[in-house]
Amino acid sequence: MITAYHRPKTLDEALKLLTQPNRVPLGGGTLLSQGKSDSTEAVDLQLLGLDSLRVNGNNFEVGATATLQSLLESGNCPTTWKRALQLEAPLNLRNSATAAGTIVACDGRSTFATALLALDAKLEIRDSIEQSRVSSLGEFLPLRPRGLITLVTIPLNVKFAFDYVARTPSDKPIVCVAVASWGSGRTRMTVGGFGKSPMLAMDGTASDDLAAAARNACHEATDDFASADYRMDIAATLAKRCASEIASL
Ligand SMILES: Cc1cc2nc3c(=O)[nH]c(=O)nc-3n(C[C@H](O)[C@H](O)[C@H](O)COP(=O)(O)OP(=O)(O)OC[C@H]3O[C@@H](n4cnc5c(N)ncnc54)[C@H](O)[C@@H]3O)c2cc1C
Numbered sequence: 730m731i732t733a734y735h736r737p738k739t740l741d742e743a744l745k746l747l748t749q750p751n752r753v754p755l756g757g758g759t760l761l762s763q764g765k766s767d768s769t770e771a772v773d774l775q776l777l778g779l780d781s782l783r784v785n786g787n788n789f790e791v792g793a794t795a796t797l798q799s800l801l802e803s804g805n806c807p808t809t810w811k812r813a814l815q816l817e818a819p820l821n822l823r824n825s826a827t828a829a830g831t832i833v834a835c836d837g838r839s840t841f842a843t844a845l846l847a848l849d850a851k852l853e854i855r856d857s858i859e860q861s862r863v864s865s866l867g868e869f870l871p872l873r874p875r876g877l878i879t880l881v882t883i884p885l886n887v888k889f890a891f892d893y894v895a896r897t898p899s900d901k902p903i904v905c906v907a908v909a910s911w912g913s914g915r916t917r918m919t920v921g922g923f924g925k926s927p928m929l930a931m932d933g934t935a936s937d938d939l940a941a942a943a944r945n946a947c948h949e950a951t952d953d954f955a956s957a958d959y960r961m962d963i964a965a966t967l968a969k970r971c972a973s974e975i976a977s978l
Pocket residue numbers: 753754755756757758759760761762774793794818822825826827828829830831832833834835836839876877878879901
């Protein structure tokens with residue numbers, strides 16, 4: 730339950746407010762506004778100007794409070810990212826949900842986080858007024874340490890493919906696979922659709938066996954939606970589809 734609401738006008742003011750352990754950043758509020766038993770104070774980030782979307786060299790710099798829909802509609806958003814963004818949430822939620830809020834709240838079914846993990850996105854995190862650090866999404870997700878995310882940096886000079894299987898075309902995936910391929914030959918593949926976070930299945934070279942790596946990522950993936958055996962087969966097929974899509978780009 731939110732017991733107090735703060736709307737700081739500067740980043741320093743927000744960081745000062747967030748030094749109290751019972752205060753949390755408020756992005757779009759789509760998750761925070763759902764009643765919970767713990768009492769928290771919300772520090773609304775909307776006046777901090779953290780919603781910019783900017784291309785900087787080979788990177789797309791996405792402000793923490795940029796909404797998923799603004800990212801989707803941005804002229805700089807590569808077409809290959811769009812399916813993963815659309816599947817994250819329906820339009821009304823995408824209009825409120827922010828990039829950082831979605832990352833912090835994501836589970837393994839998050840198509841946005843599955844895509845960003847393949848793309849090796851980096852998070853700029855402010856721990857205090859004096860202290861900031863950059864963390865890869867892969868380092869961040871297992872522990873989700875406290876700290877204010879201010880920027881999400883995603884490389885644009887990377888080929889990307891995403892595919893999924895779900896109960897209906899617009900439902901969250903039962904299995905999804907994202908593959909990112911750099912000019913150097915580096916290839917990262919992630920698998921999502923189950924568990925607490927999407928999983929990095931491979932960070933290697935284009936010649937590695939993507940289908941085998943995708944299968945391996947699903948060994949323990951049994952839940953109410955599907956068995957591990959089913960997911961292993963589907964993930965291998967999706968990995969092959971992504972590999973051939975990347976080859977055609
Ligand atoms: C009807 C409905 C259905 C939903 N379905 C799903 C679903 O299927 N799967 C799912 O994962 N979620 C779901 N959600 C939850 C929610 O919509 C998403 O997780 C959303 O993307 C969260 O983004 P937000 O900006 O609204 O975050 P908020 O609700 O504002 O915050 C979410 C968390 O992120 C933290 N946070 C926000 N911004 C920052 C920041 N800049 N730095 C550090 N921490 C920050 C908050 O403190 C909080 O812990 C659903 C919500 C609704 C209302």
